[in-house]
Amino acid sequence: MELNNQTLLNELYGEHPQHYVAVDCVIFGYKDGDLKLLLYPRSFEPSKGNWSLLGGFIQKDESSDQAAERILKRTTGLDEIYMDQVAAFSKPDRETAARVISIAYYALIRLDDHDEEIVHQYGADWFSIKDKPDLIFDHDEIVSKALAKLQQKAGYQLIGPELLPEMFTLTQLRGLYEAIFLRSMDPGNFRKKVLSLGVLKRHNKKDSTESKKGAFYYSYDENAEMPDKEIGRIIKV
Template sequence: MMELYNKHPKYFVAVDCVILGYNEGELCLLLYPRGFEPSKGVWSLMGGFVQDEESSDDAAKRVLKQTTGLEDIFMKQVSAFAEPNRDSEARVISIAYYALVRMDEHDRACVRESGAHWWALSELPEMVFDHNKMVDKALVKLQQEAGYRLIGSELLADKFTLLQLRRLYEAIFQREFDPGNFRKKILSLEVLERLNEKDASESKKGAFYYRCKKEVPVKGLDRIVKV
């Protein structure tokens, strides 16, 4: 049996993590300057090689923990990237993941240690290899996820206003939503709990804070962004 396996080429397998955060109306991406050749010094996604006895999911979780200091981060597999010449040094097949991080919770010391920096998606620098394609595909995956499930607790503070939630969705989908329709649709999903507390900065009357319910009903989770 091993003779059959030995007839085939062997490749490196890596993971690359599209780490996304949200700050002041902008989706942000965590990048670091690559510390080795090829393309040393060029901005790169956080990643690494899959180790022995480690699944690709485990490798991605390891990279996320080393980078942000956080565990139990929301992450989803995006796609495999396997163009033969994507890395000039060797044949490397990379499995990309996107992860959502609360920017007020991550370990800034871990980020500084790696030389990483948060970039607004609207101002991304040039990246190594095919990392720009990974980011583009990750954003599509995030939009699909946010279209069928409320994305709030992963990127916003524990309590937020509907305006803050709408602005998050506008950043994710890169377009504006009608305020009235968005409010009506979101509240109809019955996934939010209104708090007896207001944010006085949004209007004279103030805007009620909401938080995500711990137990979410199945009904209504059809298509959030059809507003």
């Protein structure tokens, strides 16, 4: 704030209303072939106890990005998580008790890393995206927009490091993509397409938990590409 004249400030802005602005987080995780969603039972009225997204209010001196990070950190203990803005939701009656404008985010987290205790401490739980309960307010709409945005991102950039363990097999990666796009993909074609991107590094270790033959582990090749380089379409959308 550079202006030192409060009167002028009021003159300029005072006639306009102010609003509560919240962030709501669609937290995606991946496990057992299913894209999961972390949901919370709302802790206060109205709609207390019903499932909802993780949310919180934007404070005086933080951006919505910072607010989303803060809320995610405080509630799940997780730090340095990939997040992306979905959109702002602003219908005047979208919440029932007061007018709240919400800026929605989606986050991608690795279920392994994850501290189960701190999740359950709030009564939160993971739900398959295919089998989630109805959510409060307009949170169902937020989830579908978030999923659409995730699909779009995954279609142009390899998502995997964000949702899988450090090292993963190509079958695990395909499982993730099948979960995100809610359809099956040809194993051979998927493998070739993904490897052709040249961003994965093969390790010598093999994973034997999912197949008898064992599959090579892969991880991101750090020195392959600059991080935000366009790597082309991965799956046809």
